[in-house]
Amino acid sequence: MNIFNIISEIEKVDADVYERLAHISRRSMFNTIGKKVSAFAIPTLVATSLSKAYATTPGAIDVLNYALTLEYLENEFYIAGNNASGLIPAAEKPIFTQIGKHETQHVAFLLAALGTKAVAKPKFDFTYKGAFADVLSNYKTFAIVSHALEDTGVRAYKGQAGNLMTAEDKPLLEYALQIHSVEARHASVVRRLLNTKGFVAGAKGWITLNQGSPAAVYAGEDNTTQGGVNLEGLAGKSKEAVTEAFDEPLTKEAVLAIATPFLG
Numbered sequence: 001m002n003i004f005n006i007i008s009e010i011e012k013v014d015a016d017v018y019e020r021l022a023h024i025s026r027r028s029m030f031n032t033i034g035k036k037v038s039a040f041a042i043p044t045l046v047a048t049s050l051s052k053a054y055a056t057t058p059g060a061i062d063v064l065n066y067a068l069t070l071e072y073l074e075n076e077f078y079i080a081g082n083n084a085s086g087l088i089p090a091a092e093k094p095i096f097t098q099i100g101k102h103e104t105q106h107v108a109f110l111l112a113a114l115g116t117k118a119v120a121k122p123k124f125d126f127t128y129k130g131a132f133a134d135v136l137s138n139y140k141t142f143a144i145v146s147h148a149l150e151d152t153g154v155r156a157y158k159g160q161a162g163n164l165m166t167a168e169d170k171p172l173l174e175y176a177l178q179i180h181s182v183e184a185r186h187a188s189v190v191r192r193l194l195n196t197k198g199f200v201a202g203a204k205g206w207i208t209l210n211q212g213s214p215a216a217v218y219a220g221e222d223n224t225t226q227g228g229v230n231l232e233g234l235a236g237k238s239k240e241a242v243t244e245a246f247d248e249p250l251t252k253e254a255v256l257a258i259a260t261p262f263l264g
Contacts, residue, residue, distance in 0.1 A: 061117050072121045140197070
């Protein structure tokens, strides 16, 4: 993301952006970014400004708080995993350290965008009510839970994109989709790691059919009909190939059902 193009890009979909952002000027924003703010803090600065301008509709607030709850979960999961002595092998530690940094930034961004409207961070049970009892002591379990969380995040963001399509909320949609793409890269890296380590033989960087665990995370991923057309068999493509080419959204209700056992 080129931070210096953000306001200009928003202007393309909202000619009144400068009136909405009356509490800052374009020059003062860029001067602040250029001279006074660290690179790490820039997303939070922009999110705070956008919060005052856009995060006011009930729909946007609901979607962003829903996303924040999932980001809280992922962030705390990686904090716990990265701090667990001897859990992650040295060779893979940089992967999960970097993913953890991304999740921390996502939380900071959403908190800034929501301001006082942000939901409080809940307590979490990473064992999934005992189903993953050794998640912080067994690397295989940790990696499997990681890939499930990332795949859930990808489908969750996709499932809510349509709710940010109003004229007032479209600028927020851009940022939600930017987080979505990062979550997808996380999922791909961890899925490939599962195969490399022999935890899930043959696992690819993308989802085939509805393969994955827990099963609820992957429900519906074996769909082959897109835009009303069943693509299976067209141009000789197998069902497996078709499902790999498309990712399916999850409803808010389905995501909350998956996430609820993580709540302490």
